[in-house]
Amino acid sequence: MIPWFNRIPAQRSLLSALVPAVFLLALSCFLSLLYGAGSIGPFEALQVLFNQGSSEAYFVVTELRLPRTLVGLFVGLSLGVAGALMQAVARNPLAEPGLLGVSAGSTFAVALALVMGASAATLTVSIAQIGALVGCFCVITAARMQGQNRDPIRLVLAGAALSSLLVALTSLLLLYDQRAADEIRFWVTGSVAGRGLDQLTAVLPSMFIAVMGTVYVARPLSSLALGEKVAIGLGHNPGRIRLIVIVCVALLVGAAVAVAGPVAFVGLVVPFAARALIGPDIRRTLWLCLPIGPMVVINADTLSRLIAQPAEMPLGVLTAIVGAPVLLAIVRARRLPTL
Amino acid sequence: MITMKTHKVEETSSAASLEGHSALTFGAQNSLLIEHRAVRRNILLLLMLAAVSIAFLGMGSLIMSPWHVLEALFGQGSELNQFIIKSLRMERLLAAIFTGAAFSLAGCLMQTLARNRLATPGIIGIDNAAMAFAVSSIVSTGVSMAPSGMALVGAATATALAFGLSGGSGTRGYRFIVAGIGIGAIAGSITQLMLSQVNVDTANAAYPWTVGSLNARATDMVYLLGAGLLLSLIACLALSRRFALLPFSDQVITGLGEQIKKIRVAALSISVLLTGLAVAVAGPVGLVALVGPELARAMSGYRGIPLIGSALAGAFIMVLADLVGRTLLSPIELPVGIVTSIVGAPYLIWILVRRSPRN
Numbered sequence: 001m002i003p004w005f006n007r008i009p010a011q012r013s014l015l016s017a018l019v020p021a022v023f024l025l026a027l028s029c030f031l032s033l034l035y036g037a038g039s040i041g042p043f044e045a046l047q048v049l050f051n052q053g054s055s056e057a058y059f060v061v062t063e064l065r066l067p068r069t070l071v072g073l074f075v076g077l078s079l080g081v082a083g084a085l086m087q088a089v090a091r092n093p094l095a096e097p098g099l100l101g102v103s104a105g106s107t108f109a110v111a112l113a114l115v116m117g118a119s120a121a122t123l124t125v126s127i128a129q130i131g132a133l134v135g136c137f138c139v140i141t142a143a144r145m146q147g148q149n150r151d152p153i154r155l156v157l158a159g160a161a162l163s164s165l166l167v168a169l170t171s172l173l174l175l176y177d178q179r180a181a182d183e184i185r186f187w188v189t190g191s192v193a194g195r196g197l198d199q200l201t202a203v204l205p206s207m208f209i210a211v212m213g214t215v216y217v218a219r220p221l222s223s224l225a226l227g228e229k230v231a232i233g234l235g236h237n238p239g240r241i242r243l244i245v246i247v248c249v250a251l252l253v254g255a256a257v258a259v260a261g262p263v264a265f266v267g268l269v270v271p272f273a274a275r276a277l278i279g280p281d282i283r284r285t286l287w288l289c290l291p292i293g294p295m296v297v298i299n300a301d302t303l304s305r306l307i308a309q310p311a312e313m314p315l316g317v318l319t320a321i322v323g324a325p326v327l328l329a330i331v332r333a334r335r336l337p338t339l
Numbered sequence: 340m341i342t343m344k345t346h347k348v349e350e351t352s353s354a355a356s357l358e359g360h361s362a363l364t365f366g367a368q369n370s371l372l373i374e375h376r377a378v379r380r381n382i383l384l385l386l387m388l389a390a391v392s393i394a395f396l397g398m399g400s401l402i403m404s405p406w407h408v409l410e411a412l413f414g415q416g417s418e419l420n421q422f423i424i425k426s427l428r429m430e431r432l433l434a435a436i437f438t439g440a441a442f443s444l445a446g447c448l449m450q451t452l453a454r455n456r457l458a459t460p461g462i463i464g465i466d467n468a469a470m471a472f473a474v475s476s477i478v479s480t481g482v483s484m485a486p487s488g489m490a491l492v493g494a495a496t497a498t499a500l501a502f503g504l505s506g507g508s509g510t511r512g513y514r515f516i517v518a519g520i521g522i523g524a525i526a527g528s529i530t531q532l533m534l535s536q537v538n539v540d541t542a543n544a545a546y547p548w549t550v551g552s553l554n555a556r557a558t559d560m561v562y563l564l565g566a567g568l569l570l571s572l573i574a575c576l577a578l579s580r581r582f583a584l585l586p587f588s589d590q591v592i593t594g595l596g597e598q599i600k601k602i603r604v605a606a607l608s609i610s611v612l613l614t615g616l617a618v619a620v621a622g623p624v625g626l627v628a629l630v631g632p633e634l635a636r637a638m639s640g641y642r643g644i645p646l647i648g649s650a651l652a653g654a655f656i657m658v659l660a661d662l663v664g665r666t667l668l669s670p671i672e673l674p675v676g677i678v679t680s681i682v683g684a685p686y687l688i689w690i691l692v693r694r695s696p697r698n
Binding site for chain 1: 457462504514516517518520521522524525527528529531532535536550626668671673674676677680681684685687688691692
């Protein structure tokens with residue numbers, strides 16, 4: 001019997017990785033409820049969880065920390081799955097919604113809506129999703145225009161350029177409108193603080209649709225990994241698979257951006273970790289992304305509360321600091337892995 | 340004692356290939372080969388720069404005709420015009436010319452060094468790192484180090500990191516660039532972090548500068564940048580023959596009796612110096628470094644490295660971009676970094692998605 005850690009990832013059984021991951025996720029959620037920037041320490045929070053403790057502690061845990069943890073859960077889930085889908089369809093381990101300008105498209109759409117007179121409170125999720133869809137199409141078109149001998153890194157550069165263009169256009173809009181600039185300033189770094197459950201319920205329907213789409217597309221997508229001709233030979237339609245994936249990614253990223261703002265690098269780190277654990281098959285990777293995505297976001301959020309006490313660090317800053325070294329690690333590998 | 344004389348190159352054997360060149364000699368040992376066409380194109384660029392500069396000085400809340408601008412520049416015309424031009428608009432024009440030239444020259448050197456036209460200081464994160472260090476010196480109350488110095492340190496740090504992290508592959512290929520993108524992302528988020536920690540007034544004051552603007556420039560930094568630019572241009576001219584070897588392979592350079600490492604270190608140091616100083620003045624306006632050398636190359640059709648042409652083209656682009664930013668949506672002023680991003684980013688995407696990439 002070979003020990004678990006000595007087997008090559010593709011031989012491990014899905015459950016042997018999934019069960020510990022889910023357990024760790026539960027632990028992360030628990031810690032996120034216990035620790036915070038305020039005066040309510042872990043012991044008092046623990047009392048609340050056993051239906052005791054002061055009313056102040058009760059309020060902090062149930063009204064402030066719990067919604068935040070739930071929002072982190074859904075944002076992490078969306079971004080992790082979106083990253084895995086995007087990497088599979090671009091066949092590029094560096095494809096990440098934040099790096100490729102999808103989040104920037106979303107942000108631009110939101111800024112546009114704010115300037116046109118919407119308010120951050122009443123903003124509909126669909127606006128962010130439409131922006132994400134446009135960004136997605138731009139990037140996938142760029143990836144396909146490169147043709148056969150494409151270089152994974154060129155796509156990232158094109159995405160960075162698209163991002164910088166969209167960020168510049170967003171700043172342009174915000175210069176026009178001081179009110180919109182004030183509303184958006186703390187939103188653009190990405191954070192799950194102060195988000196309510198009503199915002200979460202607004203994005204749930206579209207997330208449900210995206211998850212259904214993902215379930216439908218997982219099998220065809222894994223055959224697409226073997227090449228277009230193989231996928232066609234197995235009876236799938238590559239163009240349609242891509243379209244469905246793009247729509248799913250746009251729905252997921254748009255939902256996450258609408259709730260938490262652009263949180264960079266989660267879509268890069270999560271599939272990277274999942275692949276390292278159980279191999280490159282997209283069906284297995286997607287399963288593992290479900291617990292790992294929220295785990296990354298929730299832990300980053302907990303850390304962001306603890307590092308800069310009594311103030312808070314924006315979540316997007318922390319994920320960038322964690323994620324950029326992973327980007328470097330992928331690029332530094334002697335041979336760039338292709339998907 | 341430097342004696343300067345120009346004469347036609349008189350080597351009969353290679354007369355055909357050297358036609359249209361002159362040699363500029365300093366003393367007995369040193370000479371510089373000058374291509375006439377490149378000189379003509381650089382003069383053309385200089386004229387374009389002069390034209391756009393006069394327009395720059397004339398536009399504003401008080402619009403002056405080019406004639407009045409020239410009058411005021413030569414000490415004629417009304418007191419008011421002279422005051423506006425010499426005291427108010429001139430400094431901004433100088434800042435635009437210096438930063439544009441510095442970014443573009445740095446970009447040209449870096450592109451030549453990495454043999455990759457995408458390897459400009461902005462893309463590989465040097466701008467962002469310089470900005471992060473400079474912002475840290477602005478927001479920290481205890482230590483008030485000059486932003487220029489800190490920006491230089493940041494630029495040097497980012498370069499060292501990019502080289503170190505790209506591992507054995509050196510500056511070749513895209514690995515170097517993506518290492519730089521990662522460093523740039525970290526530096527950018529650290530800047531965001533610092534700005535979110537200080538009070539709102541400081542953050543608001545620093546914001547336009549972080550997207551790249553000539554509005555928040557400090558006079559001292561502009562003159563410091565001017566001095567650095569002058570020194571760098573002299574160094575570039577003195578080393579131009581050696582820099583011209585950079586596109587060749589290592590064996591060829593060694594075979595010609597030059598030390599590769601020294602040439603590389605020189606090119607890289609000048610590039611880092613210029614980027615750091617320019618970021619301290621105008622913030623990260625990195626895409627100028629991509630577009631400036633391209634314009635110079637397209638204009639000159641010159642076989643070597645268009646160093647002077649890049650500096651002139653960068654200054655031209657920067658002045659034009661700031662002119663557009665000030666006048667397009669007036670009275671709102673667009674930061675120059677936004678204008679250059681909106682123009683430069685589509686160009687970068689176009690380079691990347693073309694079917695036949697030429698490095």
